Amino acid sequence: DGGITQSPKYLFRKEGQNVTLSCEQNLNHDAMYWYRQDPGQGLRLIYYSQIVNDFQKGDIAEGYSVSREKKESFPLTVTSAQKNPTAFYLCASSNSLFGAFFGQGTRLTVV
Amino acid sequence: GDSVTQMEGPVTLSEEAFLTINCTYTATGYPSLFWYVQYPGEGLQLLLKATKADDKGSNKGFEATYRKETTSFHLEKGSVQVSDSAVYFCALSETGGYNKLIFGAGTRLAVHP
Numbered sequence: 001d002g003g004i005t006q007s008p009k010y011l012f013r014k015e016g017q018n019v020t021l022s023c024e025q026n027l028n029h030d031a032m033y034w035y036r037q038d039p040g041q042g043l044r045l046i047y048y049s050q051i052v053n054d055f056q057k058g059d060i061a062e063g064y065s066v067s068r069e070k071k072e073s074f075p076l077t078v079t080s081a082q083k084n085p086t087a088f089y090l091c092a093s094s095n096s097l098f099g100a101f102f103g104q105g106t107r108l109t110v111v
Numbered sequence: 112g113d114s115v116t117q118m119e120g121p122v123t124l125s126e127e128a129f130l131t132i133n134c135t136y137t138a139t140g141y142p143s144l145f146w147y148v149q150y151p152g153e154g155l156q157l158l159l160k161a162t163k164a165d166d167k168g169s170n171k172g173f174e175a176t177y178r179k180e181t182t183s184f185h186l187e188k189g190s191v192q193v194s195d196s197a198v199y200f201c202a203l204s205e206t207g208g209y210n211k212l213i214f215g216a217g218t219r220l221a222v223h224p
Contacts, residue, residue, distance in 0.1 A: 006154075033212060035214075042200065042214050042215060042216035042217045043155075043200070043214040043217075045211065045212070045213075048212075058211075090154055090155065092154075094204075099143075099145045099147075099157045099204070100145075100155075100157070100212055101157070102147075102154035102155040102156070103154050104153055104154045105152075105153065105154050
């Protein structure tokens with residue numbers, strides 16, 4: 001089945017630690033996105049990528065990094081510079097006119 | 112920059128009531144417009160879309176019409192069910208190179224029997 005897969009579903013991070021969230025899609029979409037969602041709030045764009053080896057900062061990129069070495073994969077690293085990383089992270093892919101398909105999300109908690 | 116504004120929630124309705132969730136947008140060019148739904152603990156699912164002015168998107172009894180003159184894309188359903196309880200997001204896809212997706216803040220809908 002075609003779709004977009006995020007892993008893990010739950011992730012715990014210690015203070016000062018970097019963690020990487022995985023996002024894989026087999027929809028052959030060019031564009032991929034990372035969003036952050038805080039409780040009771042909307043989605044804020046972290047990074048997005050339209051093609052392999054190219055990505056752009058979104059509205060809240062500080063403390064995050066991404067790579068796009070393959071069309072299917074767009075991992076997000078939450079670095080120790082991100083001071084408030086506890087949130088629900090959503091990855092999406094799209095073919096522009098037909099909307100985005102979302103993964104099931106990763107809930108990151110700082111312990 | 113482009114933006115999306117939704118009515119604040121929560122919206123609380125009885126089963127079989129009529130639903131309207133307002134959405135207006137600000138954009139340069141001619142964006143595509145979307146409604147997404149999010150159930151607790153899950154990702155977002157595309158509910159419906161419209162790609163040009165006067166288009167009507169529809170799915171599962173929900174409808175929304177792309178109104179360029181009022182820059183609106185209001186979501187409606189004639190008779191809601193308890194299973195429609197969720198958070199609804201209005202979104203636009205920017206025109207131009209990166210087609211960045213911009214979301215509204217979301218509107219929580221609670222339907223009671």
